[in-house]
Amino acid sequence: xxxxxxRGDLATSLSSHLLSIDPSLNxxxxxxxxxERAAAQRIKGRIVAGLAEDNLRGHARPxxxxxxxxxxxxxxxxxxxxxxxxxxxLLLVLLxxxxxxxxxxxxxxxxxxxxxxxxxxxxxxxxxxPAEEAEQFLRAERQVPLAQxxxxxxxxxxxxxxxxxxxxxxIGPRTGIMEKEITLDICLQAAAxxxxxxxxxxxxxxxxxxxxxxxxxRARFANERGxxxxxxxxxxxxxxxxxxxxETYYLGFPSDPDAEAAASRENVxxxxxxxxxxxxxxxxxxxxxxxxxxxLAELLQARLYGGMRTLRGPKVGDYGVRRAPFLVLLDxxxxxxxxxxxxxxxxxxEVRLTQATYRGEIAxxxxxxxxxxxxxxxxxxEAALSxx
Amino acid sequence: xxxxxxxxxxxxxxxxxxxxxRLEKGQKVAAKKRKTxxxxxxxxxxxxxxxxxxxxxxxxxxxxxxxxxxxDRVAKKLIGKSVVIGNECLxxxxxxxxxxxxxxxxxxxxxxxxxxxxHALADxxxxxxxxxxxxxxxxxxxxxxxxxAYNKALLKDAFAELVDAAMVVSEPFTVAYGLDLxxxxxxxxxxxxxxxxxxxxxxxxxxxDQRTIPQAGDFIDQQFMERLRAQYxxxxxxxxxxxxxxxxxxxxxxxxxxxxxxxxxxxxAPRQHDISAxxxxxxxxxxxxxxxxxxxxxxxxxxxxxxxxxxxVLLAGGGSQIKGLDAAVEEMLEELGGGHxxxxxxxxxxxxxxALAIAQDTDPEDWDRLxxxx
Ligand SMILES: Nc1ncnc2c1ncn2[C@@H]1O[C@H](COP(=O)(O)OP(=O)(O)O)[C@@H](O)[C@H]1O
Ligand SMILES: [Mg+2]
Ligand SMILES: [Zn+2]
Numbered sequence: 144x145x146x147x148x149x150r151g152d153l154a155t156s157l158s159s160h161l162l163s164i165d166p167s168l169n170x171x172x173x174x175x176x177x178x179e180r181a182a183a184q185r186i187k188g189r190i191v192a193g194l195a196e197d198n199l200r201g202h203a204r205p206x207x208x209x210x211x212x213x214x215x216x217x218x219x220x221x222x223x224x225x226x227x228x229x230x231x232x233l234l235l236v237l238l239x240x241x242x243x244x245x246x247x248x249x250x251x252x253x254x255x256x257x258x259x260x261x262x263x264x265x266x267x268x269x270x271x272x273p274a275e276e277a278e279q280f281l282r283a284e285r286q287v288p289l290a291q292x293x294x295x296x297x298x299x300x301x302x303x304x305x306x307x308x309x310x311x312x313x314i315g316p317r318t319g320i321m322e323k324e325i326t327l328d329i330c331l332q333a334a335a336x337x338x339x340x341x342x343x344x345x346x347x348x349x350x351x352x353x354x355x356x357x358x359x360x361r362a363r364f365a366n367e368r369g370x371x372x373x374x375x376x377x378x379x380x381x382x383x384x385x386x387x388x389x390e391t392y393y394l395g396f397p398s399d400p401d402a403e404a405a406a407s408r409e410n411v412x413x414x415x416x417x418x419x420x421x422x423x424x425x426x427x428x429x430x431x432x433x434x435x436x437x438x439l440a441e442l443l444q445a446r447l448y449g450g451m452r453t454l455r456g457p458k459v460g461d462y463g464v465r466r467a468p469f470l471v472l473l474d475x476x477x478x479x480x481x482x483x484x485x486x487x488x489x490x491x492x493e494v495r496l497t498q499a500t501y502r503g504e505i506a507x508x509x510x511x512x513x514x515x516x517x518x519x520x521x522x523x524x525e526a527a528l529s530x531x
Numbered sequence: 532x533x534x535x536x537x538x539x540x541x542x543x544x545x546x547x548x549x550x551x552x553r554l555e556k557g558q559k560v561a562a563k564k565r566k567t568x569x570x571x572x573x574x575x576x577x578x579x580x581x582x583x584x585x586x587x588x589x590x591x592x593x594x595x596x597x598x599x600x601x602x603d604r605v606a607k608k609l610i611g612k613s614v615v616i617g618n619e620c621l622x623x624x625x626x627x628x629x630x631x632x633x634x635x636x637x638x639x640x641x642x643x644x645x646x647x648x649x650h651a652l653a654d655x656x657x658x659x660x661x662x663x664x665x666x667x668x669x670x671x672x673x674x675x676x677x678x679x680a681y682n683k684a685l686l687k688d689a690f691a692e693l694v695d696a697a698m699v700v701s702e703p704f705t706v707a708y709g710l711d712l713x714x715x716x717x718x719x720x721x722x723x724x725x726x727x728x729x730x731x732x733x734x735x736x737x738x739x740d741q742r743t744i745p746q747a748g749d750f751i752d753q754q755f756m757e758r759l760r761a762q763y764x765x766x767x768x769x770x771x772x773x774x775x776x777x778x779x780x781x782x783x784x785x786x787x788x789x790x791x792x793x794x795x796x797x798x799x800a801p802r803q804h805d806i807s808a809x810x811x812x813x814x815x816x817x818x819x820x821x822x823x824x825x826x827x828x829x830x831x832x833x834x835x836x837x838x839x840x841x842x843x844v845l846l847a848g849g850g851s852q853i854k855g856l857d858a859a860v861e862e863m864l865e866e867l868g869g870g871h872x873x874x875x876x877x878x879x880x881x882x883x884x885x886a887l888a889i890a891q892d893t894d895p896e897d898w899d900r901l902x903x904x905x
Contacts, residue, residue: 189733191892310688
């Protein structure tokens, strides 16, 4: 039976283990003087240098990401809140709740016209007013053209081509085409189309070339730019016989009915105290982001699947809108979805995906889905304002 | 992949698993003065079952490698978080989809969700470290031996935004390094998902120096439960009870004599049952696999080297605590010409300590280059 290893191996930086096991091998032994010690140190030096070299070679990233990654190390201590804590934001949410309550008290979040009036663009020009001022402002709310004041509507979209760099995503078994290439091209084409049709719209891509971007970095990219929407584009792949289908994901969990109930309750008389809303807002922040994400996911899914079905016939599966805790969606501060816009396991589809024109078709559907969403938001804002 | 049973495979820990210990005074010797005080060196062991973190500041923490996602909005509300990490998963296990990212994600085909789990776990571990804002965090991360190059890139990615520079290194190489087992040594790391064998020859181990056996702690758990069910069909027990019994009494061969009585309800009434045969059978079920790999690994080297390696075998990982395992391995070595086996003293932190030692021995210029390359 073996003996227990002595404690403090780390301590005796050149331990006597080898010595204790086999005296003839006392390369690291302390009693044999400095040459052996130096030899052991050389071995360690060589090993460690080899490890560093491996790591430098193996997973090096392009230098363009350098500074973002550097900031990230510190940024992790900073909690991201979609709605933040400023009084103006609070106010905005209260206004949103009011309208929500008045325009569509019982409608589920997915019904049309969409009840949500508070868009995710939260870069507000004025500092936080004190509570009474906020209350006054709240009361004066009916005369204020909110859409103008707060620049409601979708102005800025971040498209996120999945994978990239050393991460190829799924690789087509027949053609060798890589998911990272397909997603990049689809995003580039969709961005071009959206820009061409709507000069007001700003579209950014998390990557415009073949490079690796971390999942959280992608979300941060959108957060830092104050984007209104975030759409991550991927290609589905399933092992086995199943070809898979078109599906669009949003983050996490259905909206919280308690938060909704609380919102309408608190807003009946408009007498809620500012302080009472703080907890509510934290919850609503998540709820609103989620509801909007679902709405966006549904519109995208309808276009993507519809387009695919037109092109491909009923063979393509409609996997619908689904939720899953994707990190790339978790960190984003705006409505966010992850769309699986095609399926690579289907041999015919794989071949099509090698063609830029076919990818353009998918990009077209993506653009249409986004435009549907923008239009729905605009409609809801207009309806709410004119109804007052 | 979303195994509810994943968390049930573990005994709920009675004590907090996040134990903060100061390393003993002597253990800080390796903290060389050449790094600036603004550098916090971190050694991380990402295990399939448990992960540990130690730092040059003397912090040593561990937690279970579990990531749980609330099943639905009720669950999310109940828990108040969108992701739950570590031991806390056990508390809320009925409300969570629990994954073991290092087992379910890195080693198997990884999905976006697995990536998210890895990120969440990485984030949690770095939080345990609690670095100052102005400190440079330089980390060496020990990853499962069979993680592919792509997996390692993924791991690095997970840590990229949490640390200033990182190296990913294979387990159980870190264990060997931490114990100065640099040449002519064999480390047998008996973990939860795998047993990893690694030969040390004074260099970074090459593929032919390593072997991975998929029958390890989890396999023993399964075997144990099957045997218990066969032996006592009416007795009731949960997986976590079985794991608790295993971790308290595991043995092979004659390391334990006599009955091992535990209480299991039969038709609602508690009754004593002897689990010794089932436990011994389960623990011994890994031995044939180990014998075979040991033989083929050692046989691949020239006779002289074989002899030296056989004399210098270290058992590491949680499974090294199985009583009599060292003797059983010595018996296997007997067939190959005899040898000597030791058991690592601190299986929980040996990997992380080794990773920290590597971090400390890494040239500052290499750290700078790693930081640049990030
Ligand atoms: N005292 C013990 N006796 C037997 N097995 C144990 C003991 N303690 C822990 N284990 C088992 O060791 C495994 C975990 O070992 P560990 O080295 O932490 O694994 P990993 O590196 O894969 O995370 C689990 O299967 C656990 O049940
Ligand atoms: Mg381990
Ligand atoms: Zn993908």
